[in-house]
Amino acid sequence: MTADRVPAGPSRAEGRSARAEPGPAAGRGRPPTYWLESADPDAFAPPAVLPARADAVVVGAGLMGAATAYWLARLGVDVLVVEARRPAWGTSGRNAGLSLNGLRPVEDGELTLTVLREEGIRAGYERRGHLALASSAEVWERFRAEAARLPAPARLVEALDLAACEELLGRRIDRRFFGGRWFPGGHVIHPVRLVHGLAAAAVRHGAAIASGTRVLGIGASARARFEVLTDRGRIGADHVVFACGLAARELAPPLRDVLTPARGQMLATAPLPPVFGFPLAVDYGSVYWRQVADGTVLLGGCRGLDPDAEASAEERVNPLIHQGLDAFLPRTFPGFPPVTARRRWAGIMDCTPDGRPVVGALPGAPGRWVIAGFGGHGIPPALGSGRALAETVVTGRTPMMLESFAPDRLLREARTTPS
Known part of the structure; x- marks a missing residue:
């Protein structure tokens, strides 16, 4: 998901403005998002028996977990990915599927393209460009x-x-806009097919995936450095990689003051005639949208309509924000037909105080690693960050491109900031 910088902290307005996301729990019934419904929902069935041991256990089978596991497997590591729900069921399957590469070394579009080609992953990765409309003279x-x-x-x-x-x-x-920022290098992708493709490629390189398996804690082990406790058994491991977004706060307590939630709302319209040949946004992502091949427009944002409620970790639809989403396109483009929403959903972004992710070793905890805090900008850096972290796990040396993402920069601040 794309997101503006947002206030963090618990939501005091949750009860008044949000209702439960429609649909049953993961694993039964209709998938909750357009992307999950248009991909194979049963690509990774839970294994009958968990392995007793792995060199590395990656917690979370979203984009970061799949990317990290892929590179670990390519480096010859015996890796097991443990996922509480299904691959891409969280934030990775609830975004707009935009890849807007910046100037960070980890945001390497050529690397993404190379991996997709080498592994035969058909995820609809296309260069379309991207237009952001300025809603103020300042922007x-x-x-x-x-x-x-x-x-x-x-x-x-x-x-x-x-x-x-x-x-x-x-x-x-609409005349309320002042102009726009045209980025010819903007790409689109099917985010769930990307995650599923990377996970399948990781399996081909020797990884294993245990979906439907919730990690309950990390303990000591006589047979390995750690024992990963799950609701389906125990796994010995020498390395544990937390690639599970906000859930990492419960498994790695030092991250509790580092990762904070920001909920994003999205809808999928009924199919429309071709309208948008490339994705668009307002400002730096306060609203964002794109049209896909079947005519569906995927639209998200409007967090500013209820910011306190949206500082939440609950995957719940906020009616107030969806009223704004419903009205946005007709208000922005004179003569645009009324929007009929076919699907509505919410996703949770994990954010950090300085807007940079945390990728690397947890200080004072050898063998524990984290890749999180991308704040809705995870697709461009995923493969670069996953590769750099995998190399760090194997070699013990941190690449220069990860130095600015080091978790200890924020953990030091968290320890010294008065409560």
């Missing part, structure tokens, strides 16, 4: 300043006035 000036800083003629982004945005899109845009 418009920031867009212009960013474009002006980049060298011509091959600028990574371009600032377009409103008329140029309308020409690019082929539609009128």
Whole structure:
């Protein structure tokens, strides 16, 4: 998911503004999102028996867990991925499927493309470009300043006035917008097929996946460095990788003051005629949307309508925010038909105080690792971060590209910040 910076902390407004997400628990009934429904829901059945031991146990089979397990397996590590629900059932299957690479070394689009090609993963990874509309004069000036800083003629982004945005899109845009940021390098992808493809590739390279298996804790073991306690048995392991988003706070207590929730709301419309040839957003992701091949428009955001309630870790639909989502497209594009939502869902992003993820060793806990805190911007850095972490686990040396993501930078702050 894409997200603005949001306040963190428990929600005091949860009871007044949110209702339960429709649909039964994972594993039964209709999958909760458009992406999960359009991918094979039974790709990874729970194993009949858990292995007694693995070199490394990766907790979580979302994008970060699948990417890390893939690289660990390629490096020859005996790796087991343990997932409480199904692969991609959490945040990785609840986003818009946008890949907007930045300048960080881990955000390597060529690496993503290479892995997809080598492993034969058909996840609909396409370069479409991306247009962000500025809703204020301040954001418009920031867009212009960013474009002006980049060298011509091959600028990574371009600032377009409103008329140029309308020409690019082929539609009128409401006059409350000032212009836009055109990013030709924006890609789209089917996020669940990406996760399932990486998980299947990891299995081909020797990994194992235990879905429907919840980790209850990490204890001491006589046969390995750790004993991973699950609701289906115990697993010995020399390394444990926490790739489970906010759930890492319960399994690794030092992360409790580092990872905070930010809930994102999304809907999928009834199919529409071709309208949007590329994904769009408002500002830096306060609203975001794209149209997929069957005509469905996937639309998310509007957190600002109820920010206190959305600082929540519950996968619940917020009616107040969905009212805003329902009204957004007709309000933004004059003459746009009323929107009929076929699906509605929520997903939980794990965020950090400084906006950078935590990837690396947990200090003072040899063999315990974390890859989390991507705050809704996980697709571009997933394969680069997963590879760098896997190499660190195997070699004990941290690549330079992970230095700014080191967990101890925030753990030190958490220990010294007064409560």
